[in-house]
């Protein structure tokens with residue numbers, strides 16, 4: 001039943017749909033009457049083969065992935081993909097352009113520096129929370145790729161446009177926004193995203209890679225990160241995170257049953273608008289430091305008790321929300337304040353509950 005489930009606004013690993021958890025629970029001890037859990041079965045079994053195939057097909061259908069793209073499942077998380085992207089794509093020219101707009105793109109750039117030359121598309125903004133207009137960027141025509149993080153989970157900054165790169169392959173980290181809005185995959189050389197926020201448990205990272213960019217990994221690239229090799233082996237090169245892929249496949253089915261990506265996008269707009277408007281209409285009792293045109297629909301940082309936050313009120317806010325079973329609202333340690341993550345499994349009603357509490361809290365503490 002839903003009654004003992006908490007409201008979970010965590011940034012990841014994050015809330016999964018109850019329906020999926022129940023389905024997994026029902027199948028846990030005996031997958032399709034086999035008397036075995038899926039996690040006890042060989043990754044070469046026909047059962048897992050079907051899950052692997054169905055999951056790939058679902059990604060293709062949900063995101064309208066064109067035929068000239070391959071869908072891969074790797075391990076190593078988003079962080080593993082930071083290195084993998086560099087080792088698979090830097091070989092062309094040895095240099096890449098990075099857009100650093102927050103914590104995760106910054107980490108990706110640092111990782112890539114181990115494998116080649118990283119040039120910044122623009123100076124890192126002194127105060128995060130903005131994306132510089134593309135007219136001010138410097139992109140290099142000889143870059144192997146241009147990299148950006150579509151949604152900065154920690155900082156609450158999201159790209160609401162696709163950068164123009166004049167033919168240079170575009171790579172993006174969609175770890176915290178994959179399958180939350182429609183995306184024109186044909187604009188990208190490579191899209192990757194860890195599953196543990198919108199589409200499943202930790203352990204699997206989805207990679208969508210344009211076929212013609214395969215075939216040129218660096219010699220030092222480990223075989224588990226070599227996209228050419230992983231593709232050749234249909235993502236069963238070595239033992240995959242079978243249970244994670246299985247749950248993810250069930251989440252894909254859940255998305256399909258619930259109206260697909262269009263519906264996820266509508267929900268994301270409705271949920272985030274509700275929270276942002278509550279913040280905006282609070283007379284500065286609540287505040288969000290992010291530039292309006294770069295605000296994330298997924299991760300919404302905000303302060304309580306004025307622009308810089310009131311430490312006492314923020315502590316109290318966290319304590320009371322937890323008493324009401326609203327969890328993981330504490331902002332990232334590097335940013336402070338609150339952060340509400342509104343991934344696919346978070347419902348509009350969940351956000352209404354939060355917003356109603358926020359209004360009530362304000363009435364009690366505003367003077």
Ligand code: PLP
Nearest residue numbers: 077078079080104153175176194
């Ligand atoms: N990229 C983004 C946008 C993230 O939010 C995260 C984790 O929160 C990562 C990358 C790193 O993912 P992982 O912890 O799976 O390495």
